[in-house]
Amino acid sequence: MNSLLLISAIDGFLLTTLICVGVLGIFVIIALMIVWSGYNRLVRLNELADNGFADINVFCKRRYDLIPNLIAVAKQYMAHESGTLEAVIQARNQAQGALKGAAIKPSDAGAVQAFMGAEQTLTGTLGRMFALAEDYPDLKANTNMLQIQDELSNTEDGIARAREGYNNQVTNFNIHRKSVPTIIYASMVGFANDRDLLEFDDQAAIEHAPDVGALFDS
Secondary structure: OHHHHHHHHHHHHHHHHHHHHHHHHHHHHHHHHHHHHHHHHHHHHHHHHHHHHHHHHHHHHHHHHHHHHHHHHHHOOOHHHHHHHHHHHHHHHHHHHHHHHHHHOOOOHHHHHHHHHHHHHHHHHHHHHHHHHOOOHHHHHOHHHHHHHHHHHHHHHHHHHHHHHHHHHHHHHHHHHHOOOHHHHHHHHOOOOOOOOOOOOOHHHHHOOOOHHHHHHO
């Protein structure tokens, strides 16, 4: 009788242990599925943000290609403003270099910050050149300048649209990374930090930068 009771107790213990292990296993599987799903979404959103920066890269390269043509035409009329024109070329070259660094890894906060600073400097120097160009009516009427300014204006509109799209993708990534339960394990799977939005120190000045088209149409 005692042996039967002992066997029964052992069986009951084993059964309880198996049930506990089974329940624990189910919870582990569910947790792994949640982490796997969340990780895949982090990767997807991160890739979408990188692709968004690729659009910015295309438009900025086009802008940088147009600026030397702009300066070449301006030099014919603004010989006394060589310092300003050289400053534009220097700022353009710095922005071009910063773009290359950011395009390699758009999730690199330092590279993106360097690009934003270079772009802000370029916008400032272009603004000064456009202000001086108001005193040169023959330059404003030049056919080549009118064509370049039209292309440059369209390119800047493209940059603005691409930047908005990029910031939207980055915001989606940051929201998901900080949501529960993703924030619990995000750093363990390589996503410890939010991505930076593409903004500028003097955002109002950037958004109200001189309208190239309006300048040369006036």
